[in-house]
Amino acid sequence: NAGVTQTPKFQVLKTGQSMTLQCAQDMNHNSMYWYRQDPGMGLRLIYYSASEGTTDKGEVPNGYNVSRLNKREFSLRLESAAPSQTSVYFCASRGGDRGNQPQHFGDGTRLSIL
Amino acid sequence: AQSVTQLDSQVPVFEEAPVELRCNYSSSVSVYLFWYVQYPNQGLQLLLKYLSGSTLVKGINGFEAEFNKSQTSFHLRKPSVHISDTAEYFCAVSVSGGSQGNLIFGKGTKLSVKP
Numbered sequence: 221n222a223g224v225t226q227t228p229k230f231q232v233l234k235t236g237q238s239m240t241l242q243c244a245q246d247m248n249h250n251s252m253y254w255y256r257q258d259p260g261m262g263l264r265l266i267y268y269s270a271s272e273g274t275t276d277k278g279e280v281p282n283g284y285n286v287s288r289l290n291k292r293e294f295s296l297r298l299e300s301a302a303p304s305q306t307s308v309y310f311c312a313s314r315g316g317d318r319g320n321q322p323q324h325f326g327d328g329t330r331l332s333i334l
Numbered sequence: 335a336q337s338v339t340q341l342d343s344q345v346p347v348f349e350e351a352p353v354e355l356r357c358n359y360s361s362s363v364s365v366y367l368f369w370y371v372q373y374p375n376q377g378l379q380l381l382l383k384y385l386s387g388s389t390l391v392k393g394i395n396g397f398e399a400e401f402n403k404s405q406t407s408f409h410l411r412k413p414s415v416h417i418s419d420t421a422e423y424f425c426a427v428s429v430s431g432g433s434q435g436n437l438i439f440g441k442g443t444k445l446s447v448k449p
Contacts, residue, residue, distance in 0.1 A: 224377075251435055253436075260343065260441060260442075261441060262424060262439040262440055262441040262442050263378075263424070263437075263439045264439075265436060265437075268436060278436070310377055310378070312378075314435050316435075319366050319428035319429055319435040319436070320366050320383075320428075320435075321435060322380045322383055323378075323435070323437060324380075325370075325377035325378040325379070326377050327375075327376055327377045328375075328376075328377055
């Protein structure tokens, strides 16, 4: 029961470096999401993909890009990392086409930018 | 627009005591309501959800929540907590009938259970 798998689990970058966070789900879900979690801020939506081939901005998209590679995979890219992007990043997926289905989360990627 | 307020950022409680974690939401349309739990260094796990029907919802690990439409609240309760319940708890809403299923999260409540 893999569910939602995120790689890597930890990463340290220098300011200005680029990186792609990978996410894959094996539940045949249509929708996928990227969040960041910062202390005292809860989870904030960066980007989401309601279906294969579509992506939309969330609450905090600046400095990020995403790719919905296929139905299973949804990647998040930092083109030029900044210290303000130090955070824990979570990927989630959801089945069905209504908001009544819960989202399933990966274990997160802990990213530090020096 | 929807918003979620978790009224307590931290809740300390002794083992075997009851606990209530408070959640209020704001929305001009009908919503679905969720509680998630996050154990240290892990992702979020669904505790329970309210979609419609009975306002008292039972979830995993002995937790339950009550939907109160007039007070726009969805408080989480457990009659007797264990050390293993120490975690951060998030309340979230999504718009009923919305096709995107985007969740709006509260800022979380850290439950600390002491022996």
